[in-house]
Amino acid sequence: MSAPANAAPPMPPLTGSARVLGTLALSAATFMNVLDTSIANVSLPAIAGDLGVSPNQGTWVITSFAVANAIAVPLTGWLSQRFGQVRLFTLSVLLFVLTSWLCGLAPNMPILIALRALQGFVAGPMIPLSQGLLLSSYPKALAGLAMALWSMTTLVAPVMGPLLGGWITDNMSWPWIFFINIPVGLLAAGVTWQIYKTRESVVRKLPIDSMGLALLVIWVGSLQIALDIGKENDWFHSSLVVGLFITAAIGFMVFLIWELTEAHPVVDLQLFKRRNFWAGTVSISIGYALFFGNIVILPLWLQQYMGYTSTQAGMVMAPVGALAILLSPWVGKNMGRFDPRAFATIAFVVFAVVLWMRSHFNTEAPMQTIMIPTIVQGIAMAFFFVPLVTLIMSGLPPDRIPAASGLSNFLRILGGAFGTSIATTVWEDRAAMHHAQLSEQINQGREVAMSTLQGLGSAGLSPTSSLALVNRLIDQQAFMLAANDVFMASAGIFILLIPLVWLARKQPTAGSGASDAAAGAH
Secondary structure: OOOOOOOOOOOOOOOHHHHHHHHHHHHHHHHHHHHHHHOOHHHHHHHHHHHOOOHHHHOHHHHHHHHHHHHHHHHHHHHHHHHOHHHHHHHHHHHHHHHHHHHHHOOOHHHHHHHHHHHHHHHOOHHHHHHHHHHHHOOHHHHHHHHHHHHHHHHHHHHHHHHHHHHHHHHOOOOHHHHOHHHHHHHHHHHHHHHHHHHOOOOOOOOOOHHHHHHHHHHHHHHHHHHHHOOOOOHHHOHHHHHHHHHHHHHHHHHHHHHHHOOOOOOOHHHHHOHHHHHHHHHHHHHHHHHHHHHHHHHHHHHHHOOOOHHHHHHHHOOHHHHHHHHHHHHHHOOOOOOHHHHHHHHHHHHHHHHHHHOOOOOOOOHHHHHHHHHHHHHHHHHHHHHHHHHHHOOOOHHHHHHHHHHHHHHHHHHHHHHHHHHHHHHHHHHHHHHHHHHOOOOOOOHHHHHHHHHHHHOOOOHHHHHHHHHHHHHHHHHHHHHHHHHHHHHHHHHHHHHHHOOOOOOOOOOOOHHHHHHHHO
């Protein structure tokens, strides 16, 4: 979401050391925020084990942050006009520091999930406001440079997240993945306030759509909780899960009716009348859901069934940003020369190829083989965000860009949360099916099975220990086959997204705001 417009004349750009320090402070805050979306991925088994829950329940640590963050994004425009951009940004960073400290002290999983949701909510305004403040620090001629610096930060953070999270988990303890935010956040907040406090935006009292916000929280929260607890409660055989789905459905319908008739809606649903907006938003939301769901499953599989440490899993995940960092400036620079629909198609095809490659992994795959698709995936990331956001924003008048950016970001972040829950649920269900099929092969009529058990007995293992070892091997194979199923299905969905992108109308992109694209991309 772009920074909201206000009635005051624009402030002159910063110069010299003030601009350098301002850029560093804003970038550090953005880096810290984006880092927290990926740093916990490789630490989930350690967090779950320490707090006494299953690793799949540990994914709530990710989904709670994402859902609360998504809900907060549409509120940024109202909050920044009510309290001022600089005050809101500084307060958001300080509250993020506080909630990070509390997350590290969480004694159990329910409290950690609640604190992660609070952390995600207070973090909502940070990224859109950092982009707005950064643009105000540079002259218009250097706006492209400002956004390139901003984009680099948001691309490096997901690369560093798994590496840093893995190293901290293996060499210190998981609470430190949250504690490291404290010095960074305090420094960023202090420098930002010192430099930008005299550049505060105009404060205005505007009405807030409190009913729309309440309905948004109800239907999104109910749906996410249902997706998270559905597996362990046997889905529609549970009255709790059924009740949550009914609440989400009714809440969603009432929310639609209310927002379409409200004078100052928290979410501008009228934007969906524009073909480019809905085609681009649906594409980026589903694509991000597939991407995020798969990058949660991969480290879980590596650590639970391939014997990888958190650090090793982080090393496998990290190369995804290498090609993205190299190619993103070229994509941004050439967005006006090429059709963004073609760039988005390249992204979807490469994502599909990457997931197809992963769908052929086996339990003997070395680390180098597992890393190759991750490196290639960087190409897809470079061609994914900016072209699709260019489509979403194309043809919109300037006064509607903030609302469009906020709504598309809300749905994209929400897609990531839903994608995580759906992918882990499908992974577990498919693993149970494969486990049952493989277990059928362990019977007296199978010579290989009997000779394996006899060999284990000859090695000194008791019948019970032999069967336990065989069951562990079956588990390993079942979850490997289930991961392959998820990867292959995701590849197919990426291919199906290509026609959706081409439903958008071709728009002249020369002169379209690269800054708007960058703002919406992250």
